[in-house]
Amino acid sequence: MSVTAAKGFSAAGVAAGLKSPDAQGNAPRDVALVLNHGPDKHAAAVFTTNRVAAAPVLWSQQAIADGRADAVVLNSGGANACTGPQGFADTHQSAEVVAAKLQAAGADISAGDVLVCSTGLIGVRLDMPALLEGISAAVAQLEPAEAAGARAAQAIMTTDSVMKVSTATGAEFTIGGMAKGAGMLAPGMATMLSVVTTDAVIAAPDLDAALREAVRLSFNRADSDGCMSTNDTVIAMASGAHPRADPSGVDLAEFQAALNQVCQDLATQLIADAEGAHHEIAISTINAATEEQAETAGRSVARSNLFKTAIFGQDPNWGRILSAVGTTDVDFDPSTIDVSVNGVWICRAGGIGEDRELVDLRGRHVKVVIDLKAGAAEATILTNDLTHDYVHENSAYSS
Numbered sequence: 092m093s094v095t096a097a098k099g100f101s102a103a104g105v106a107a108g109l110k111s112p113d114a115q116g117n118a119p120r121d122v123a124l125v126l127n128h129g130p131d132k133h134a135a136a137v138f139t140t141n142r143v144a145a146a147p148v149l150w151s152q153q154a155i156a157d158g159r160a161d162a163v164v165l166n167s168g169g170a171n172a173c174t175g176p177q178g179f180a181d182t183h184q185s186a187e188v189v190a191a192k193l194q195a196a197g198a199d200i201s202a203g204d205v206l207v208c209s210t211g212l213i214g215v216r217l218d219m220p221a222l223l224e225g226i227s228a229a230v231a232q233l234e235p236a237e238a239a240g241a242r243a244a245q246a247i248m249t250t251d252s253v254m255k256v257s258t259a260t261g262a263e264f265t266i267g268g269m270a271k272g273a274g275m276l277a278p279g280m281a282t283m284l285s286v287v288t289t290d291a292v293i294a295a296p297d298l299d300a301a302l303r304e305a306v307r308l309s310f311n312r313a314d315s316d317g318c319m320s321t322n323d324t325v326i327a328m329a330s331g332a333h334p335r336a337d338p339s340g341v342d343l344a345e346f347q348a349a350l351n352q353v354c355q356d357l358a359t360q361l362i363a364d365a366e367g368a369h370h371e372i373a374i375s376t377i378n379a380a381t382e383e384q385a386e387t388a389g390r391s392v393a394r395s396n397l398f399k400t401a402i403f404g405q406d407p408n409w410g411r412i413l414s415a416v417g418t419t420d421v422d423f424d425p426s427t428i429d430v431s432v433n434g435v436w437i438c439r440a441g442g443i444g445e446d447r448e449l450v451d452l453r454g455r456h457v458k459v460v461i462d463l464k465a466g467a468a469e470a471t472i473l474t475n476d477l478t479h480d481y482v483h484e485n486s487a488y489s490s
Contacts, residue, residue, distance in 0.1 A: 288330070
């Protein structure tokens with residue numbers, strides 16, 4: 092049910108004309124709105140670490156500083172990045188119009204409590220008349236229904252082929268989330284937007300800590316092509332509206348586990364829909380000295396074009412895996428490292444292992460395990476292969 096799964100939220104997704112018509116001549120949805128009806132208006136967010144941050148990121152970083160957000164407006168069809176002071180003014184105007192329209196509908200909201208997200212082409216001004224009309228339409232169409240959550244998830248898609256949604260429940264809460272992204276996936280976090288809602292009773296600082304941990308284990312371990320976007324944003328909002336919610340607060344451990352589940356599910360869906368991918372690859376580094384080192388080793392393989400093209404060609408070339416790990420400063424002995432691909436340990440003790448012909452790479456899912464034999468820590472990085480389709484899509488699409 093996406094962002095309307097939790098109590099206390101309504102959503103909308105409308106077509107404003109920001110995106111070009113589809114092959115059938117239909118105008119796709121391109122403006123989404125999510126409103127928190129409360130009683131709580133607690134929120135947290137994690138943003139791109141790209142120094143070239145888009146105007147909506149700069150606005151939302153300021154707006155979320157007090158741990159409150161009443162609404163999020165999102166648009167596809169334009170990133171509003173690298174657009175200068177006018178781009179920031181456009182973001183500010185978007186928040187002002189959202190607040191004004193919601194006030195007219197009876198909501199007690201200010202522009203400073205409206206977060207803004209944009210995705211699409213960098214370096215182009217948004218069509219503000221179209222966007223503002225879309226905002227008006229979205230306010231008029233706000234609903235708590237499941238279909239409204241789906242429409243919002245569809246409205247944030249760009250090169251995505253499918254919408255990405257996920258839910259999880261606990262004893263005293265529900266969590267629902269949506270995300271978009273199909274390329275430029277790399278920490279932090281991806282060319283992605285994500286909104287997660289919950290009806291848990293949870294203080295803003297606790298929500299912030301939980302979101303950062305969930306992002307660390309999920310979106311920040313989705314690494315499609317090593318390219319970092321200017322607009323990455325993950326937002327969590329808590330309404331406290333669950334009918335069985337304990338006024339004293341949610342069980343934080345249970346909530347963390349459920350939030351991790353939703354974010355990991357969304358991150359997996361992003362990789363599954365990565366532009367042109369034929370294989371979804373999970374690279375698990377085990378027995379590392381630290382979790383950070385396990386992540387570093389796995390990411391070095393995920394960013395190796397030689398490895399990624401080998402998987403596309405259904406070639407279990409374990410030498411490319413070892414050479415990628417060898418470029419890092421993680422602790423391991425080259426004479427003891429083991430590597431398996433889809434359950435076949437084709438590298439043993441840094442040399443020839445089982446027959447590589449036993450590895451079956453015809454399926455979509457690939458599991459790589461790298462055993463560093465240097466400790467007890469582990470981490471998994473999600474990536475995909477590098478295909479002709481990826482090259483075509485990213486050479487034919489301005490991004």
